[in-house]
Amino acid sequence: MMDAAPARLDVARVRQDFPILATTVRGRPLVFLDSGASAQKPRAVIEAMTRCMETAYANVHRGAYRLSELATEAYEAARAAAQRFLGAEHAEEIVFTRNSTEAFNLVAHSFGRGLLQPGQAVLVSEMEHHANLVPWQMLRDAGLGIGLRFVRVTDAGELDLDDLARHLAQGDVGLVSVTHMSNVLGTVTPAAAIARMAHAAGARVMFDGSQAAVHRAVDVRAIGADFYAFTGHKLYGPTGIGVLYGRRELLSAMPPFLGGGDMIETVTLEHSSWAAPPARFEAGTPAIVEAVGLHAAIDYVTALGMEAIEAHERDLVEHASARLAQVKGLSLLGAPQDRGGVFAFALEGVHPHDLATFLDRRGVCVRAGRHCAEPLHARFGLEGGTARASFGLYTTREEIEALAEALDAAREFFA
């Protein structure tokens, strides 16, 4: 590992940290362009998890013996790492979840039922991942008198801030919950401005950082976020672990999400009282080994430097925008001013699933479909879906070239 953040990312060297990138697909090098769905894992993450299970594993917060203390220290050290990564003020503001989806369900349940009032509405946007839509639909349909409205997305694929202002002006919005970076359009939203607008209207604000936290440095205090969610497996960490940041005063005022061990203070047969956050929201044995893996992933990207990662990806986005524009018959979904490394596109005359199969035979992995964002595809009249290439810190210009050439070949094949 490097001990100081370099100005530039040494991508060739970084790629050696990811064992899977050395594998081949039918004799061709793997071109993995689906990191937006789930990223590959560096050796540091794999080894940290193995080491935890081989040398320091036991249940946490329970045993009065050395191994359990070691495991508890490792688990809480992961929380501190997530706290630093997001710039949170207190470690207790970090709740471990299974993934971002669970974080949204937690907030929809505990904030939605606990702190939102009848007559208030939740505001999401048209470009949300289903994880930041369906839990709010369930809350709206729970009979509590809580509404759900939608901020428009412009033709360029950006959040329509005028429309956001119009909704906020109605005075009934209790929570704005929007993405910090679209998993389809790549659009990076102006989070700090959105938070200011929401707060000025008396609303709280939550961001889906599943994509953004991977590609940009995030500071929840600079943004002014009340809640912020991201997931470990897209950040080069393991599956099964995600992070919910929540302001301490909000988490403290919220009722639990799931009930069980670890989240209680006292229990009698009839009643229980709740532990303080974050334990209140972490019922049952948590994902201990996965937390250790997430810690290693955070250390890994932090050592490389989020600014260096962002600079590398900005270079890739610029290159890909120009290169994909040369592919005949290709139309990109959206044209945001500020785009992270995600491109969804349609190729004239080739259905996305046929395209994905074709590309797969050349070792190029892309996602095809609606990317858990059906309403957004409907918004752009693409009910049949799109193909999506998404980048990671290990993505190279050569891989974008391989994609572009494969797209040309696909047009020729299916024409």
Next chain:
Amino acid sequence: MSAPAGFEELRDLYQEVILDHGRRPRNHFRLDPCDASARGDNPMCGDRVEVFLAFGPEGRIARASFLGRGCAVSQASASLLTETVPGLSPQEAKALSARLREMAKTGARDDSTEALARLSALSGVHEFPSRVKCATLAWHALDAALDGVKEASSE
């Protein structure tokens, strides 16, 4: 110009008959009036096929058509279906449907009849597990139409 590398292995799935029917689907319209119809949806990918059937005086399928959207495989399979089932009794059509789904899963061709030989072009899909449902979607809809059910899922 020689075919770029990667084309040969794809020919197992995208045989010419599939590409042809995918580009120019046959009987791609709503049969009106029709005696039976059913829609098949693949919720995973958004593919959709609606099959329409008209029966002759002896209860055999006289005409078949479809509407739909989706990948070349799902649309070609539906197109081939509408060319293959006219003349069959409902029982024969369901037997053919079962045979087709078996081919798609195992990859075993069946050249015992001309119709089966043509449909065997769809057997190449078995090497692409995520695409088997594309090939079988229309046939699930056919079964549903014959059973008097309005909607089928490829799940």
